[in-house]
Amino acid sequence: MGAVHQLLMEFGKEEAVKADVDRRVIEAAAAYLASEESEIGFLYSGWAQAALPHRRLPDDAPWQVITNHVTLLVQPGMRPGKPPVSIGVPYGSRARLILLYLQSEALRTGRRDISLGRSLHAWLRRLGIPIGGRSMQDVRDQAERISRCRMSFDVMQGNRLGLANQTILDTAMFVKGDGDSPGDQFIETATLSEVFFNQLKRHPVPIEESAIKQIANNSLALDVYCWLAYRLHVLNAPTPISWSALKEQFGQGFGRLDHFRKQFRHTLVMALSVYPAASVDVHERGVTLNPSPAPVAPKTLRLATVGGRAPAKR
Template sequence: MGTIHQLVTAVGREQAKALQTTPERRALVDIVAAVLEEERQDLGITYSGFALTALPHRRLPDDVPWERRGYRIRLLIEPGRLPVRGGGFRLYGVPYGSRARMILLYLQTRAIQTESREVELGRSMHEWLDRMGLSIGGQTYRDIREQSCRIAACNLTFAWDGANGVGFSKDTIVKGGIHLSSADDPQQGNFWEDRVLLSDAFFNELKAHPVPIWEPALRHIQNNSASIDIYIWLAYRLHSLTKPTTVTWAAVFEQFGAGYSRLRDFRKRFIESLQLALAVYPEAKVDVDETGVMLHPSAPPIPERKIAQLYR
């Protein structure tokens, strides 16, 4: 992918597009050019557990849990219930798709920035969503409301294999405060006033194991949940490597292959999503061959000085 970045830098967007032979490659040139033109250096934060496992890409039946396995770690997400005005509780299924990932990114980033597990869902969230290209209104608002409630209701279990057996951490992401209005108008209800309280255990894990990412990168891939997952995985893995490392296709399939029954079908889609993730991560050095995905030591997506500023 680095060759496209070099090409765009050398000859410009339009000439680089003219040299591509498919619409998909020309679309990648547009994304690469937009990324290279970015001036913002906004820092985002996610928990390292989400770099090794991930939410589902598509909706599951509301009563079905979700389990994924990463390198020495497993994630179980179970549906939960939230109170309904007038009495009773509603079952919410597991959060899924790109909107859930973007909401989680906002909650985690703001919690670290403010050093507080209480996160505002008002003007700050509105401005952030707008900056990320997610204008609130209509279907977007309904999607965000639904995924926010799913995040609030669900229960998480992270399990890991250790020398002395299996360890685990079981909790919720949210302890309370997030249950958005069902009104279609985002100016109605409590959407702009409420605050959400992250669970103490999740907040502590986030502080102990943060993964810095470049926010503008996610804006350019915000509708592709698979590329978001791959980008976060690369942001976590590449800068910590000391030598090239091959991740076999079997291991890649185990982590990212949910929804595919055959490895060969998965490989094609994964490579497409990988190309999009690499388009927004110019520093990433990654090769693909018949054995798997070769990861090379690479600079992090955010300059080290920006990461250092976060922890002053």
């Protein structure tokens, strides 16, 4: 268990906040430990290795992340008109949460068709995301961007490429009304593309929704948490990762390595606040990932995938 969690377990939140630790980290860790929710979410392993941008890009700009094993390319979609309008690639925490919902529901139900509307609203509420006003406008905007864009993963498997040049969705997640955004409505279902759904079933990464809830507004922390959930439990020995490799995967929006390094250190602490079993060492050359239990125990995962309910955290 990490130092923050040990502090909370031994002395409680009131004493922990007096320590020299970012209060937001204490709050996230305390809320995670206190949560009795046990829902399990899933994402395709490619998203744990390459992710969407954190901030809005120019509407006609593509997005690309290249790592040792995965290349993600996102091409902005077009909205019909005279002339057609490029609407930009999805970005930020809301886009990540929508994609996580779609993938989690697909694996829970075993179907490519995913219910939206009330189901999506209920899931956002569960994560503490408001569903009215500006927040819902952001959700609608990201839903349209996801629906219209083309996302492709090139996955290296030895000398072969895996999933490539595929859209994530076969059907859109919205209906455009005649007026402004208040006239937009979600349709009843969205459909994952068959190729992406098959890859998701072969390579799922299980995560805890109670962890996602505490970092739901921090897109970089979401990426780091999912990466750790994917990497740590399969390691056989401590694995060093250099700062330059970390910046290549997580820090394309940073011009200078020292600026990224400072931000990543803080974000890593936030991600670890909701992953108590994770063991990661930070040093001058980068970080070292140590073999650690997965955030979702195998028994709990079996219960979740057969429709049972997992036990609450203790």
